[in-house]
Amino acid sequence: MMEKVPAGFGGSLRWVLTYRGGEGMWSWFFHRLTGVAILLFLLIHILDTALVGWPRIYNLVMDIYRHPVFHVGEVFLVAAVLFHALNGIRITLLDFFQGLMKYQRQLFYAELYVFLLLILPTAIWMLRELWR
Amino acid sequence: MNGGYGHPRPAGGFELYSWLFMRISGLLLIFLALGHLFIMHILVGIENVDYSFVAQRYATPFWRIYDLLMLLLALFHGLNGARILIDDYVRTPGWRVFWITILYLVALVFTVIGSLIILTFQPKF
Numbered sequence: 001m002m003e004k005v006p007a008g009f010g011g012s013l014r015w016v017l018t019y020r021g022g023e024g025m026w027s028w029f030f031h032r033l034t035g036v037a038i039l040l041f042l043l044i045h046i047l048d049t050a051l052v053g054w055p056r057i058y059n060l061v062m063d064i065y066r067h068p069v070f071h072v073g074e075v076f077l078v079a080a081v082l083f084h085a086l087n088g089i090r091i092t093l094l095d096f097f098q099g100l101m102k103y104q105r106q107l108f109y110a111e112l113y114v115f116l117l118l119i120l121p122t123a124i125w126m127l128r129e130l131w132r
Numbered sequence: 133m134n135g136g137y138g139h140p141r142p143a144g145g146f147e148l149y150s151w152l153f154m155r156i157s158g159l160l161l162i163f164l165a166l167g168h169l170f171i172m173h174i175l176v177g178i179e180n181v182d183y184s185f186v187a188q189r190y191a192t193p194f195w196r197i198y199d200l201l202m203l204l205l206a207l208f209h210g211l212n213g214a215r216i217l218i219d220d221y222v223r224t225p226g227w228r229v230f231w232i233t234i235l236y237l238v239a240l241v242f243t244v245i246g247s248l249i250i251l252t253f254q255p256k257f
Binding site (some may be wrong): 005007008012032035036038039042043046047049050052053055058059062065066070071074077078081082085088089092095122125126129 | 141155158159161162165166169173174178179181182183186203206207210211213214217220221223238242245246249253256
């Protein structure tokens with residue numbers, strides 16, 4: 001059954017962080033968290049790309065993006081999109097193939113393995129300048 | 133109900149189309165957005181992205197069409213997700229009006245800005 005979320009930000013936060021649903025809860029929680037993070041990045045990215053009409057300002061902003069802090073942020077962005085994509089595939093599969101429902105736990109762990117398998121080498125490659 | 137995995141499929145009307153849109157746009161974005169991240173952030177790298185790179189990339193229509201399709205799908209996928217979150221978490225009627233107004237303003241402003249850059253950008257070499 002669908003539970004009622006307590007009112008207010010504090011209530012929602014406590015509700016989110018209370019252990020209730022095992023793998024399904026974490027899948028749901030991280031889907032929302034990564035979704036909001038990606039949306040905020042997308043809005044900023046639309047604004048910085050809009051500066052391309054002013055070449056000098058655009059190049060200045062791109063220079064700021066080359067700072068190591070943004071490189072680390074970039075890795076988090078790729079990780080967020082990758083998790084959201086893999087988790088979305090799993091949700092959609094479970095929606096359209098009800099028979100898979102009894103393997104939902106295994107599917108979540110399969111998703112985590114694929115996520116780690118892809119993100120670890122990607123992160124090492126993306127941060128290669130920082131190791132030098 | 134499907135055991136708390138994703139949103140259960142709504143019975144009909146707007147929410148059913150919203151539910152379907154999230155799954156269809158999500159599937160397309162797996163190719164468009166992950167492809168974009170792979171090319172721009174892993175193969176090319178932010179080190180090599182500057183004005184002349186963008187100017188070259190936008191000299192032919194292919195990447196403009198790719199980017200416009202990705203922009204609109206990503207924006208509406210994300211904003212529709214935000215609409216669902218507002219529905220779930222904002223209970224007070226006044227705050228709901230406030231956040232829904234912000235949502236529609238953001239949708240309008242960012243759709244216009246984003247599409248205009250992609251469609252009207254004139255490369256200067």
